[in-house]
Amino acid sequence: MNVIKSIIFGALIGFSATLLHNLYSPYGYVASLILTFLGIRVIGQTLFKISYQLIAALAWLVVVVKAGTPGTGDELLIYGNTYGNLFLLGGLVALLLGLIVKKSNFR
Numbered sequence: 001m002n003v004i005k006s007i008i009f010g011a012l013i014g015f016s017a018t019l020l021h022n023l024y025s026p027y028g029y030v031a032s033l034i035l036t037f038l039g040i041r042v043i044g045q046t047l048f049k050i051s052y053q054l055i056a057a058l059a060w061l062v063v064v065v066k067a068g069t070p071g072t073g074d075e076l077l078i079y080g081n082t083y084g085n086l087f088l089l090g091g092l093v094a095l096l097l098g099l100i101v102k103k104s105n106f107r
Helices: 002-020 025-047 050-068 082-100
Strands: none
Touching (some): 025 082
């Protein structure tokens, strides 16, 4: 059941960040990176295993890659502009930072 939860939450984080990155140019981009980082951290805090975080990260990556490739009607959600390219690179960095940052010692 936790695998399904991590897939759903990872896909939801990826979808939300994809829609948010091009909204209100610099602020939406920064908000999408923060959402990605905090979303992966929350999944780690609630499901307690790194494997669930990795599954959520893969779901995020699948959603973002699918949103960046043209569909049958040549529609795109992540354009090849400055913010689109920065979102792909910065989102991956935020995702990796969310995976490797040490947990708090105060629990």
